[in-house]
Amino acid sequence: MKTFSAILDLIRFRRPVGTFLLFMPALWGLLAAWGGRPPFSMVLLFATGAFVMRSAGCAINDILDRKVDGKVWRTRTRPLPSGRLGLKLAWFVFVALSLVAASLLVFLHPLTRWIALAGFGATMVYPLMKRFMPLPQIFMGIPFGMTAPLMAWAEGRGSLAWPAFMIALGGLFWAATYDLVYAIADRADDIKAGIRSGAVTFGDRLWLAILLFGCSSACFLWSAGSDLGLNRFYPWSVGIFLVFMVWQAFLVRKGIPPEGALSCFKSHVWVGLIVAFGIWFEGPVMV
Numbered sequence: 001m002k003t004f005s006a007i008l009d010l011i012r013f014r015r016p017v018g019t020f021l022l023f024m025p026a027l028w029g030l031l032a033a034w035g036g037r038p039p040f041s042m043v044l045l046f047a048t049g050a051f052v053m054r055s056a057g058c059a060i061n062d063i064l065d066r067k068v069d070g071k072v073w074r075t076r077t078r079p080l081p082s083g084r085l086g087l088k089l090a091w092f093v094f095v096a097l098s099l100v101a102a103s104l105l106v107f108l109h110p111l112t113r114w115i116a117l118a119g120f121g122a123t124m125v126y127p128l129m130k131r132f133m134p135l136p137q138i139f140m141g142i143p144f145g146m147t148a149p150l151m152a153w154a155e156g157r158g159s160l161a162w163p164a165f166m167i168a169l170g171g172l173f174w175a176a177t178y179d180l181v182y183a184i185a186d187r188a189d190d191i192k193a194g195i196r197s198g199a200v201t202f203g204d205r206l207w208l209a210i211l212l213f214g215c216s217s218a219c220f221l222w223s224a225g226s227d228l229g230l231n232r233f234y235p236w237s238v239g240i241f242l243v244f245m246v247w248q249a250f251l252v253r254k255g256i257p258p259e260g261a262l263s264c265f266k267s268h269v270w271v272g273l274i275v276a277f278g279i280w281f282e283g284p285v286m287v
Contacts, residue, residue: 023046027272029150030156036281
């Protein structure tokens with residue numbers, strides 16, 4: 001039972017926020033591609049894929065960061081640095097999850113599969129980016145915010161179009177924004193451990209980066225809605241999204257403790273849902 005519990009901790013089973021955040025841009029893409037009414041089977045398939053890919057991403061992240069995690073207060077109790085789980089078993093879990101993710105591709109369009117493979121590659125490389133990039137949050141936005149809406153659109157339309165890229169860029173900058181907020185919790189430990197992070201790179205100007213990234217995300221999402229003819233409810237949802245980003249930037253400028261940063265990070269799930277509801281309410285008016 002202890003080993004099973006450690007595996008659940010490895011894949012963050014008890015912390016589903018990351019899965020929800022990964023699924024939100026996919027839901028945006030599904031709703032946009034299917035005129036606000038995607039088949040339930042597709043929603044279920046993409047939700048399952050979000051859970052499996054997020055779990056696999058957490059596993060490979062912990063495998064590659066096992067030595068670094070032991071130096072960070074928030075992550076030192078994770079299964080690998082704490083010794084609750086062996087490295088070989090962690091690799092087994094990662095490979096098993098990757099095979100499950102690959103099996104889901106059988107149900108998807110060929111173009112969707114290629115996009116998925118690109119996203120999988122970005123997910124595997126991301127943990128290494130923290131060693132080289134001063135702003136790894138931008139790279140993290142590729143698998144977490146950009147890939148899923150492109151996959152969803154390709155599955156619904158059989159090709160890619162301008163609105164899909166706008167939603168994808170909106171997802172990328174949104175993911176970068178909430179990961180910058182998340183990084184505040186580890187900033188002190190990251191400096192000691194020599195880990196690259198946007199929270200370290202921007203320092204006292206982190207609030208400005210969050211504001212710029214959040215506003216960029218809102219602009220891309222608005223552009224997608226404009227191209228799709230979403231002019232009734234959707235602009236209001238994007239407006240709420242924008243106000244939320246400005247509010248969080250203000251909170252960061254005032255100074256928030258690590259616990260407050262984690263709460264702000266989790267709250268992004270709700271603003272992602274608001275955007276999804278904005279597309280869903282438009283429904284049949286979309287082209």
